[in-house]
Amino acid sequence: AQTVTQSQPEMSVQEAETVTLSCTYDTSESDYYLFWYKQPPSRQMILVIRQEAYKQQNATENRFSVNFQKAAKSFSLKISDSQLGDAAMYFCAYRTNFGNEKLTFGTGTRLTIIP
Amino acid sequence: EAQVTQNPRYLITVTGKKLTVTCSQNMNHEYMSWYRQDPGLGLRQIYYSMNVEVTDKGDVPEGYKVSRKEKRNFPLILESPSPNQTSLYFCASSPWTSGGDPNTGELFFGEGSRLTVL
Numbered sequence A: 001a002q003t004v005t006q007s008q009p010e011m012s013v014q015e016a017e018t019v020t021l022s023c024t025y026d027t028s029e030s031d032y033y034l035f036w037y038k039q040p041p042s043r044q045m046i047l048v049i050r051q052e053a054y055k056q057q058n059a060t061e062n063r064f065s066v067n068f069q070k071a072a073k074s075f076s077l078k079i080s081d082s083q084l085g086d087a088a089m090y091f092c093a094y095r096t097n098f099g100n101e102k103l104t105f106g107t108g109t110r111l112t113i114i115p
Numbered sequence B: 001e002a003q004v005t006q007n008p009r010y011l012i013t014v015t016g017k018k019l020t021v022t023c024s025q026n027m028n029h030e031y032m033s034w035y036r037q038d039p040g041l042g043l044r045q046i047y048y049s050m051n052v053e054v055t056d057k058g059d060v061p062e063g064y065k066v067s068r069k070e071k072r073n074f075p076l077i078l079e080s081p082s083p084n085q086t087s088l089y090f091c092a093s094s095p096w097t098s099g100g101d102p103n104t105g106e107l108f109f110g111e112g113s114r115l116t117v118l
Helices: none
Strands: A003-005 A010-014 A019-021 A024-026 A032-039 A046-052 A064-069 A074-079 A088-096 A103-105 A109-114 B004-007 B010-013 B019-025 B031-038 B042-051 B054-057 B076-078 B087-094 B113-117
Touching: A003 A088, A003 A103, A010 A019, A019 A109, A024 A074, A032 A064, A032 A074, A046 A064, A046 A074, A074 A088, A103 B042, B004 B087, B010 B019, B019 B031, B019 B087, B019 B113
Parallel strands: A010 A109, B010 B113
Antiparallel strands: A003 A024, A019 A074, A032 A046, A032 A088, A064 A074, A088 A103, A088 A109, B004 B019, B019 B076, B031 B042, B031 B087, B042 B054, B087 B113
């Protein structure tokens, strides 16, 4: 079974600075998706960024980018120019491409932005 | 507007009183799923459905039932709720199934239902 590990329960960053959230996963599959979801106080799950495992190029969405290391099974999220609205719980998630296409989530990292 | 709608958003109930949390999506998605979120545990899958009349257990199915009689609806049923089912529940859907048309792989989430069982 796949597992996702987020080893940083809490992180904080000064506004306008850069922060990196860590995520590692374990799988024996070669074809899968990885995601970062943001959960603000409203509790809504908001997709931040996605990465297809077959793509070597790291995904980027505006101020958000990932460092995808397939061999190391690592998938970190970098947030540049942090803004107050980035404060939230961030979940890393794995989705298989076979059978039950469930998302396997990490336990989350709570990000605080310091003004 | 494309969306996944859950009801109720908040519910306080008592042990043993049957309840249903409804979920409806307007995107014609084949795949639907229920998750529960608990502090320190992230989100865990309860049940999923790959199409109408096709449902199966996820990682934490005990105490829950589901049905998929229509493509758009996927209700979660708690026949006899207990306090350990106090949680935040999410319904999610996706247009993507194994071997089908590849897209982003993204799951679309409802806004969550906060359930408290006393």
